[in-house]
Structures are given as C-alpha cells and as structure tokens.
Amino acid sequence: DTEVTQTPKHLVMGMTNKKSLKCEQHMGHRAMYWYKQKAKKPPELMFVYSYEKLSINESVPSRFSPECPNSSLLNLHLHALQPEDSALYLCASSQDTGGGYEQYFGPGTRLTVT
Amino acid sequence: GENVEQHPSTLSVQEGDSAVIKCTYSDSASNYFPWYKQELGKRPQLIIDIRSNVGEKKDQRIAVTLNKTAKHFSLHITETQPEDSAVYFCAASKASLTGANSKLTFGKGITLSVRP
Numbered sequence: 001d002t003e004v005t006q007t008p009k010h011l012v013m014g015m016t017n018k019k020s021l022k023c024e025q026h027m028g029h030r031a032m033y034w035y036k037q038k039a040k041k042p043p044e045l046m047f048v049y050s051y052e053k054l055s056i057n058e059s060v061p062s063r064f065s066p067e068c069p070n071s072s073l074l075n076l077h078l079h080a081l082q083p084e085d086s087a088l089y090l091c092a093s094s095q096d097t098g099g100g101y102e103q104y105f106g107p108g109t110r111l112t113v114t
Numbered sequence: 115g116e117n118v119e120q121h122p123s124t125l126s127v128q129e130g131d132s133a134v135i136k137c138t139y140s141d142s143a144s145n146y147f148p149w150y151k152q153e154l155g156k157r158p159q160l161i162i163d164i165r166s167n168v169g170e171k172k173d174q175r176i177a178v179t180l181n182k183t184a185k186h187f188s189l190h191i192t193e194t195q196p197e198d199s200a201v202y203f204c205a206a207s208k209a210s211l212t213g214a215n216s217k218l219t220f221g222k223g224i225t226l227s228v229r230p
Contacts, residue, residue: 099209
C-alpha cells in the first residue's frame with residue numbers, strides 16, 4: 001500500500017466552528033507532514049512529525065493544532081479559522097525526515113472558511 | 115535558507131515536441147532535487163528525482179540534469195503528450211546522514227500546456 005489517505009475531501013466551516021482533518025498512511029513511514037496549498041501556488045509546509053513527535057512548526061498560527069496519535073495517523077485540529085485559511089490542505093509522509101526521501105502526498109482536503 | 119527559483123511560470127508546446135523546465139537553487143549544500151507533477155484537482159506526485167552525486171537521470175520520456183557548479187537543474191520531457199499538461203514543481207533539500215530534519219523547498223511551479 002503506497003497511498004496516503006485524507007478525510008474529509010471537502011470541508012466548509014464557519015469561523016466559530018471546530019473541525020479536524022485526518023490523514024493515514026500504512027507504509028511504515030516515520031515522517032508525516034501537513035502542507036497548505038493555495039491555487040496555482042506550491043505546497044507551503046506547516047508541520048513535520050518525526051517518530052510521532054512534532055519536529056518542525058513553521059510559525060503556524062495556534063488556530064491550527066496538529067496531533068499524531070500513532071505512527072500511521074496525523075490529525076489537524078482547526079478552530080476559529082479565518083476566510084484566508086481557505087485552501088487545499090495536504091498531508092504527506094516519507095520514510096524519514098533526514099531529507100532525500102520521496103514524500104508521498106495525500107489527495108488533500110479542500111477547506112472553505114465562511 | 116534555501117531559495118528555489120523556477121522560470122517561466124507557463125510553457126506551451128505542441129504535442130510531440132520537447133519541453134524543458136529549469137530551476138535554480140541558492141544553497142550549495144542542497145543535495146536532493148525532486149520534481150513533482152500536479153494535475154488539476156489532484157495531489158502532487160513525484161515523477162523523477164536526482165541526487166548531487168549524479169549529473170543526469172532518465173526514466174522513459176523524462177530526464178533530469180543537474181549542474182552543481184551553476185546551481186541549476188532541469189526537467190526534460192520528450193515526445194510530449196496532452197496528458198503531460200499539468201503544473202510541475204521543482205524542489206530542493208539537504209539529505210542528512212544524521213537524520214536531522216530536512217525540509218523540501220519548492221519552486222513556484224510552472225504550468226505546462228501540451229497542444230494537441
């Protein structure tokens with residue numbers, strides 16, 4: 001299984017809502033990532049988990065809260081988002097974080113904040 | 115930090131022609147250079163990558179070349195087909211033997227259109 005899955009595919013939420021994005025991989029990868037992607041732009045790194053521990057936080061606002069319950073799962077908890085947070089949220093995984101490893105991307109969650 | 119430049123932002127070619135996309139990077143310590151293809155509404159997918167210990171790598175119609183001195187790397191697609199139409203992102207990172215965290219720095223992307 002060389003696939004990263006993400007749920008939901010689409011999400012519409014109001015600025016006062018709390019929601020969560022989920023990501024799963026069963027490739028035995030020890031590194032997992034959250035990216036934000038705006039239309040026609042490259043993926044923008046948000047968080048990196050290495051061996052289930054947060055290793056990189058790219059100064060992301062606290063309204064985004066990542067969680068890694070186990071080596072196969074990655075969540076992104078959303079609270080009090082702003083309309084400018086509307087984007088495609090991509091999860092990715094790789095064998096390790098040491099660089100030089102292919103990152104496998106999930107299909108993404110299309111988030112709209114109203 | 116690393117800076118990856120990708121030009122131009124769009125490229126249109128006739129089906130059957132070749133396409134070349136060039137990227138430059140700033141950090142001479144970068145040693146891993148992947149190329150991702152993203153079709154409209156789909157996830158980015160790795161199509162080819164190259165490490166700094168080789169100058170060229172080929173996979174069927176796709177090849178990548180690396181010039182470490184000039185700090186640029188290029189994607190070459192031969193015999194282009196309409197299904198090659200997509201956004202292509204180059205990226206760079208430093209592969210670390212110690213396992214230290216390494217980030218991918220992406221270029222801004224180029225939209226390739228293959229005219230039938």
